[in-house]
Amino acid sequence: MEAENNGKTSAAYPMNSGDGPYSYANNSISLGVVIDHIREIMIKDISEKLEITPSKPFWIADLGCSIGPNTFSAVKNLIDSVEFKYQSSQETTTTTQSELPQFQVFFNDHTSNDFNMLFKSLPGDRRYYAAGVPGSFYGRIFPDASLHLVHCSFSLHWLSQVPKELRDKSSPAWNKGRVHYSNSGDEVIKAYKAQYEKDMALFLKARAQEIVCGGLMVLISLGIPSGVHHSEAGGNRGFDLVGSCLKEMVEKGIVSEEKFDSFNIPTYLMTPQELETAVKENGSFAIERLEVLPHVKVNGVALNSHQVTFCVRSTLGELIKEHFGEETIDQLFDLYFQKVEEIHPSSIAEAVKTLSFLAVLKRKPIKH
C-alpha cells in the first residue's frame, strides 16, 4: 500500500517554484470556485479512500475550528461526503437508510477560543451531535483510535510556541528589532523551521494514535512554494509591517525596547514538501493526495486599507494584547492603517509567492 501511495503522491502535486505555474498572480479564481473544488475533492476522496465499515456512531473532528461559520461549512461537506459514500454503497448492497451512521462532531480549538459563541452559532438544522474539545492539537486531545475523519483548515501555520532560542538574548537566534522570522537571519529561520518540524511531528504522532486504521485526515494549509525564500513570501508581509509599526512606537517611547525585542509571532509557512517529509518520517499515514489549491481572487475587487488592517488585527490582536497590554492595540493598528495607506493595501493583500495546499492522509493499518 505504501509503495502505491508513494507513487500517487509524487504525481499528485507539482514541484512548483515561486516563478512556475503556481506563482498565482495569473492564476486566480473566485473563493466560491475554490470552496466547490475542495468540496468535490472531499466527496471523491472520502468516497474512494475512507475504509471504515459503516458504524454507529461516526466520529469527526475539526481541529482549530475557531468560532464559525467556516467550521460549520467544512463539517457539512464532510458529512455530505460520508453520507454520499454510504448511500452509493447501498445501491450495490443491502444496507438500508437506517444503517447510515450517526455523526458525533468534535469542534477543537485552544482553551482560550470562544466556545460559548461557537455553541450559540451551531446550525439549527445540523445532522450531527456537537461537542467542543479544548486544547492544543499538538498534544493528545482524544482517546486512542476514536476518530474516523479529521479536518484541519488554515491552522497548521500556527506553531505551538515561539522557538525557545528566540527568547534567549545570548542566542544567535535572538530576533532583535523584528517580530517574525521571514526577514531575519538564517539562525532565526532555522529555529522557526526546527519548531515547525517538532510541532508537525507531535501533530502527526497524536493523530496517528487518535485516528482509527482506514480513517482519513483532510489538511488545508497556508504555505510557500518550494524554493522560495521566506523573505519573499507575500503571506508574511502583513506581519513584517506590524514589526515596523512597533519599531516606530519604540522610537516614540510608547513601547519599551525590551517588550518589542521579546515579541515574536509564532507562525511558519511550510512547503508541501516539508509536510510530505514529516508524514513519511511519522510513517503512520499514507498520502492519498497532496495538491496546491488555486489562488483565490476575492470577487476581483482588491481589499482596501481598512479591510487589510482588520484582517491582520483579527489574526494577531489577542497575541499583541497579551504581550503589550490592552492599551497598545488601538494605537498600533491606527499606525498600521496609515502605513498600509502609504504603501498601498494591495502590497499586503496580494499573497505573491504564498500558496494554499490540501493534503488527504489515510491512517495505515497497524503492523503487529
Place this chain on the structure above:
Amino acid sequence: MEAENNGKTSAAYPMNSGDGPYSYANNSISLGVVIDHIREIMIKDISEKLEITPSKPFWIADLGCSIGPNTFSAVKNLIDSVEFKYQSSQETTTTTQSELPQFQVFFNDHTSNDFNMLFKSLPGDRRYYAAGVPGSFYGRIFPDASLHLVHCSFSLHWLSQVPKELRDKSSPAWNKGRVHYSNSGDEVIKAYKAQYEKDMALFLKARAQEIVCGGLMVLISLGIPSGVHHSEAGGNRGFDLVGSCLKEMVEKGIVSEEKFDSFNIPTYLMTPQELETAVKENGSFAIERLEVLPHVKVNGVALNSHQVTFCVRSTLGELIKEHFGEETIDQLFDLYFQKVEEIHPSSIAEAVKTLSFLAVLKRKPIKH
C-alpha cells in the same frame, strides 16, 4: 432481571413521609460525610452492576454540569470507580494495566452555560479527555449507544420549561400573583406535575437510546418525601419569598403586574416514587438503587442572610434578568435580603420536608 431488580428496589428506599425518619431535622450529617457516602455507593455499584467489557475508549457524561468544581469531583469519583472495578477484575484475570480503558468525558449543560469558564477550570491532572456538549438533556444530545456511564446531579428538578397552561390567562392554571407552584392551587400543581412527567419521560427515552446495554446512570436529585404537600416543602420557601418581593415591587410600581403574573420558576420537586414510576413506564432501565441521602448540616453553622440571598440569587439570577431585565435584579435581591433578615435566614436555609435522593439505573438489554 426485572423481577430481581424490582425486589431490590422495594427494599432500597424507605417509603418515608415528612414526619417519618426522613424529616431530617434530627438526622443531619456534614457535607463531607454525604460526599464520602455517595463516593462509596458509586464504587460499590459501578463495581458490581456495570456490565461493560473493558473497551477503549470509555464514554462518560455529566449532565447539567454547570461550570465546576462539583462536576470535576463527581467525574473523578466515577473514573476512580471504573478503574477500581477493572483493576479488581485484573487480579483474577490476565488483563494488564495497559488494558485499562481511556476515558472521554462529556460535560453537558444548556447552550447558555459558561463553557469557556468550565474549560479554563478543567483540572490539570485529569486522567480523561474532556469535551463540552451544549444542549438540553430533555432531548437527544449523543448518538445511539455511545455512553457507558451517565451522571446527573442536582439538575433534574429543573423542568424543560414553565408548563404552557401557566402562560395562558384564560387557563385555570394561570398563576396570578405567584411565581411558583408550591403555594398555588391544584390546577397549577397539576400542570407542574404533568410537565415533570413529560420531561422525565423525554429524559429517560433519550438516555435509553444513548446508553449502551449494561451501562449505568447515576442520578442525584432534590425532591420531597412522599405524602408531603408541595406547599410544606422547605426547599420551595426561598422561591416563594422571591414572589413576595416581586409582589411588593409591583405595588411600588417598579415591576409591571403583567410581567409579574407571567413569571414562573420552572422547577419541580419529585418524590423518589415519582422517579420510580417514570423509570418503570419507560421500561429500558433496571433500578439498581433508589435511596434517600442523609440531610446535610453545613459544619453545624447556620447560613446567614447574605449567604441565603447569594444562593437564591445565583440559582435564579439569570432567569430573572431574562424576564425582568438587568436593572431589576439588584433591587429585587436587596429587598430579598431585608426580608430574610426579618423572618430569620434559618427558615429559608433549613430544608424541612425536602430531601435529596440517589438512583442508580442500569440500561437493560434490548429485546429483539
